[in-house]
Amino acid sequence: MAGHVRKVITPAVVVTSALLVSGCGDPTVSALAPAGEAASEIARITWIMIAATLFLMVVMSALGLHAVYRKSDGPVGPSPLAVILAGGVIVPTVVLLALLVFGVRSGDAMLPVGEPAVEVRVTAHQWWWRFEYRDADGGSIFTANELHLPVGETIDIVVESADVIHSFWVPALGGKIDAIPGRANRMRLRPTETGQFRGQCAEFCGAQHARMAFDVQVHPSDDFHDLLRAMSGLDRRDTGPAAGREAFEQHCMECHSRATDHDFEGPNLARLAERPWLGAGTISNTPENLREWIAGHQTLKPGNRMPDHGALNEDTVEALARYLEGE
Ligand code: HEC
Ligand SMILES: [Cu+2]
Structure with a gap:
């Protein structure tokens, strides 16, 4: 029996730990790996809450076990009124007051007071x-x-x-x-x-x-x-091959610019090569993926607000990609 239970539990523990570790392991996107003042405040409150919760859980479990295993006859323990007072008034007041004090302090430290740099x-x-x-x-x-x-x-x-x-x-x-x-x-x-x-x-x-x-x-x-x-004032509209520029002016320029001081419908593309991803995290920004995005972005990110240019032939896609790469 015990062996059977272990057979079920061991893989479950391994899988759960793997999920937990992979989910929390990336420090570039973890609130528990703070790299800024506000995030440090938030992480501190989070750890305090986790510690307090664990503490209360251990205390309550110990009390429960004590009640189950104590040797006595007849009804024992505090009166119902005392339980309601302690559990419903005193403990919540203490917990909420403590959270209020920490929360107000942290919230205050995050306020935009004074001129920013x-x-x-x-x-x-x-x-x-x-x-x-x-x-x-x-x-x-x-x-x-x-x-x-x-x-x-x-x-x-x-x-x-x-x-x-x-x-x-x-x-x-x-x-x-x-x-x-x-x-x-x-x-x-x-x-x-x-x-x-x-x-x-x-x-x-x-x-x-x-x-x-x-x-x-x-x-x-x-x-x-x-x-x-x-x-500042970076303008890459005139860099890159002419064929690409013409195609860009024809199909893309109503929404995109390659000048950093232009505010258009769609994302600015002046420094496209510097971005790690295309489509706001959809795919990594490689030469191959750029061509794939231009030709098939509605497949990669269905419903996105860039119209499908289904009729673009391979040469045009290549010319556009080279133009955007600034070659
Ligand atoms: C009607 C406006 C519109 C037109 C026309 C348009 N786009 Fe877009 N484009 C967008 C929008 C909106 C996005 C953002 C899509 C998303 O990620 O949700 C986008 C995203 C992109 C991106 C990815 C940028 C990034 O940082 O993720 C590239 C590259 C791009 N477009 C190239 C082109 C090319 C090349 C053409 C011409 C063939 C074109 N676009 C035509 C609106 C447009
Ligand atoms: Cu959103």
Whole structure:
């Protein structure tokens, strides 16, 4: 019997542990591997809650076991009134007060008080992200699906939506904030570590909600400001082969630009080669996948807001890809 039970339980434990470990193991997208001040506060509260819950569970289990195994005759233990008072009034009051104290302290530390060093405007779309930075002269720089931030500086993220409700979330850097049509919500971040992280839409927003990720790169402060200067006024409309440019002007330009200061319907494509993914996390950004996206993006990400250019022949796809690669 015992052997039989072990045969069932052992694989179950192995599979469950594997799932748990793989699910929580990726530090680029884990709220428990904080790389920013707000995320550290949130992780701290999470650990306190987990510890308190475990503590209460152990205490209650011990009391339960004690009640079962104690040797006595007749009714014993506290009166029902005492149980209700302790379990229904005293314990909840203590637990909620403690949470309130920690919560107010942490929430206060996350508030956008005072001027930020950097402000990034974020617009959520079905199903991709537009980021807008200010250059030194107050002009705009647009990137799509890639967010660049400096380490150690206060950054305000101002979140808007172009269509439905989305939610901006970079688990490693901070909490979530909703992108609501007609509103601009502000959230403060201060990254404490450089590195590459993954952001994700955290509010169901339609069929391709799961494929609405973005790449976050936290740079040393000097590198960040150098990058902004390099991106400022970057115009790649005239680079690349003429055949590709013509096809782009004919089929794609109403929605896409290769100049960083242009705000169009669709994602900015000026620095496409720098992105790790295509289709906001749908596929990795390789030369082969770029061609596949242009020819068959409606198969890769069904229902996405880029029209199907079914009639594009192979040569046109190749020319477009080369043009976007800037060759
Ligand atoms: C009607 C507007 C529209 C037109 C026309 C259009 N696109 Fe798009 N494109 C989009 C939208 C919207 C997305 C975002 C899709 C998504 O990920 O959900 C997109 C995404 C892309 C991406 C992926 C960008 C990224 O960061 O993930 C590439 C590459 C691209 N388009 C190339 C093209 C090419 C090449 C053409 C012309 C053959 C074209 N597009 C025509 C709207 C358009
Ligand atoms: Cu979304």
